[in-house]
Amino acid sequence: MAGRFFSFEGIDGSGKSTQARLLATALRAEGHTVALTREPGGSPGAEEIRRLVLEGDPDRWSPETEILLFTAARRDHLEKTIRPALARGEIVITDRFADSTRMYQGISRGDLAATVDQLHALMIGVEPDLTFLIDIDPAVGLARAQSRAGSEMRFEDMGLALQSQMRAGFLTLATQTPRFRVISGDGDQAAIAATIKAAALTHLAR
Numbered sequence: 001m002a003g004r005f006f007s008f009e010g011i012d013g014s015g016k017s018t019q020a021r022l023l024a025t026a027l028r029a030e031g032h033t034v035a036l037t038r039e040p041g042g043s044p045g046a047e048e049i050r051r052l053v054l055e056g057d058p059d060r061w062s063p064e065t066e067i068l069l070f071t072a073a074r075r076d077h078l079e080k081t082i083r084p085a086l087a088r089g090e091i092v093i094t095d096r097f098a099d100s101t102r103m104y105q106g107i108s109r110g111d112l113a114a115t116v117d118q119l120h121a122l123m124i125g126v127e128p129d130l131t132f133l134i135d136i137d138p139a140v141g142l143a144r145a146q147s148r149a150g151s152e153m154r155f156e157d158m159g160l161a162l163q164s165q166m167r168a169g170f171l172t173l174a175t176q177t178p179r180f181r182v183i184s185g186d187g188d189q190a191a192i193a194a195t196i197k198a199a200a201l202t203h204l205a206r
């Protein structure tokens, strides 16, 4: 039996990590086996790459090198964590996947969308069954993200204009892609979680 593959996407501070966790808890309570994971990271090798891409000087990597690093991390995550869990029939919930690369690396430092898509086709080639886009006003998101500032700040440092551009990019992608469910991240956490759980259960019942 093959499992199901769900992803959460959104700009920094959207609350998607919290919602990913809440969905995992809710589905486990329904009796499902859930593998909750994240990107960049999600496997030991990819977690090592995470440190390379999220720490240090924002100009540490060229946009092209960055695409390669995120894709390398994703490939390892897919091989070591996602595919084995799906093969066991589990529900995989990942906090970010390829749509993040499409936005962050694809549009934020010049138009590299085609490069991202080509590398994805070559090295990854799979999409989630369902993607929850947690949509939030970039000013709200940025304030949240900066209030928990740590050493991983390279992308939050990009500022409001870029976060706005990426929000618009995510929303455009969502309207073009049936697997997306757009969820407003502006509201009560439990209410948002209930909406997401209902959408996930509807999908699982199909």
Ligand code: TYD
Pocket: 011, 012, 013, 017, 039, 040, 054, 070, 095, 096, 097, 098, 100, 101, 102, 104, 105, 145, 154, 155, 156
């Ligand atoms: P994440 O840990 O999800 O941070 P947050 O909880 O603040 O959303 O992701 C870390 C950063 O990595 C985030 O700023 C987005 C960025 N990122 C990319 O630029 N490209 C990618 O492919 C991925 C997966 C993440």
